[in-house]
Amino acid sequence: GIQVEQSPPDLILQEGANSTLRCNFSDSVNNLQWFHQNPWGQLINLFYIPSGTKQNGRLSATTVATERYSLLYISSSQTTDSGVYFCAVPNTGKLIFGQGTTLQVKP
Amino acid sequence: KAGVTQTPRYLIKTRGQQVTLSCSPISGHRSVSWYQQTPGQGLQFLFEYFSETQRNKGNFPGRFSGRQFSNSRSEMNVSTLELGDSALYLCASSEGLAGYTFGSGTRLTVV
Numbered sequence: 001g002i003q004v005e006q007s008p009p010d011l012i013l014q015e016g017a018n019s020t021l022r023c024n025f026s027d028s029v030n031n032l033q034w035f036h037q038n039p040w041g042q043l044i045n046l047f048y049i050p051s052g053t054k055q056n057g058r059l060s061a062t063t064v065a066t067e068r069y070s071l072l073y074i075s076s077s078q079t080t081d082s083g084v085y086f087c088a089v090p091n092t093g094k095l096i097f098g099q100g101t102t103l104q105v106k107p
Numbered sequence: 108k109a110g111v112t113q114t115p116r117y118l119i120k121t122r123g124q125q126v127t128l129s130c131s132p133i134s135g136h137r138s139v140s141w142y143q144q145t146p147g148q149g150l151q152f153l154f155e156y157f158s159e160t161q162r163n164k165g166n167f168p169g170r171f172s173g174r175q176f177s178n179s180r181s182e183m184n185v186s187t188l189e190l191g192d193s194a195l196y197l198c199a200s201s202e203g204l205a206g207y208t209f210g211s212g213t214r215l216t217v218v
Contacts, residue, residue, distance in 0.1 A: 033206055041144075041195045041212045048206035086150070088207075093163040094140060094152040095199070095207055 002027045002091045006098035013077050013105050021072040021101045023087035030090070032063050034072050037084040037100070046072070046085075077105045109134065111200050113210035120217050125186040128213045132179050132200030138162075139181040140207070141173060144195040153196075156181050188217045 003026040013019055023032070034046040047054050047061040049070065054061055058077075063070040074081055082105045088095040112131040120126050132139050140163075141153040152165040156175035173183040179200075185192055193216050199207040 031204065031206065035209070041197075041214065043197060043199075043209040045206065045208060088150075090207075093138075093155045093157075094165070095142075095150075096152075097150040099149055 002029070002089060002096050004087060004089055004096050004098040006085075006087060006101050008101060009099065011101060011103045013103065015077060015079060015105055015107050017077050017105075018073070018075045019077060019103070021074070021085055021103075023070045023072070023098055025068050025070075025087075025089055028065065028068070032070050033088050033095070034061055034070070035086045035088065036081075037086065039083065043086065074103075077103075079105050079107055081105050111198060111208050111210035113196075113198055113213050115213060116211065118213060118215045120188050120215065122188055122190060122217055124188050125184060126188060126215060127182055127184045128196055128198075128215075130181045130183075130198035130200075130210055132181070132198075133202075133208055136200035136202040136208075137179055138201045139175060139179065140199050140201070141181070141183050142197045142199070143167075144197060144212075145193075150197070153183065185215075190217050193217045 005024045031050045035043040049063045051065045058075045060073045084100045086100045088097045138157045140155040155163040159175045170186045175181045195212045197212045199209045201207045
């Protein structure tokens with residue numbers, strides 16, 4: 001089955017810094033989502049991005065489907081950005097998740 | 108537009124008991140899928156229901172079951188609870204290529 005790998009596994013930033021999270025997938029996909037898991041456990045949808053680039057405020061994402069990777073950019077990070085970031089791809093009716101990147105933003 | 112609603116938010120059960128969790132999808136969404144999240148195993152797929160039919164099932168024992176009603180609300184049941192069933196259970200609703208939206212989750216603790 002399709003494999004999804006995220007890097008780095010952990011990231012510590014000072015408030016105001018920028019960061020890039022990466023998601024590699026082993027096969028072609030027709031969709032990819034980025035989620036932020038908040039401290040209470042809910043997965044918040046950040047981007048639905050099968051290809052191309054999207055931006056939402058300080059966050060943006062780029063998926064290069066032909067090269068099987070996606071990037072999530074966080075600019076001017078804030079302490080509220082802390083948490084776990086997951087990418088996930090759909091495969092035969094289910095989402096395949098990466099192992100996540102745990103981001104800690106220090107004040 | 109209301110989001111995905113999961114109830115209850117927290118549960119504490121004793122080994123050997125059974126538990127039922129509920130998920131109400133976004134209005135108009137016919138697909139509901141369930142995931143288990145544990146620190147060691149990450150997010151793992153349990154099953155997916157579409158229009159009252161189970162379409163996909165993950166690699167979990169038969170103690171884990173589910174169903175979907177005609178209004179698309181779904182329930183999952185875990186019988187004969189084990190300590191290892193302690194986890195966050197998340198459900199997601201989807202429709203077509205619109206992507207998945209998750210509920211707030213049910214945190215189950217088995218003691």
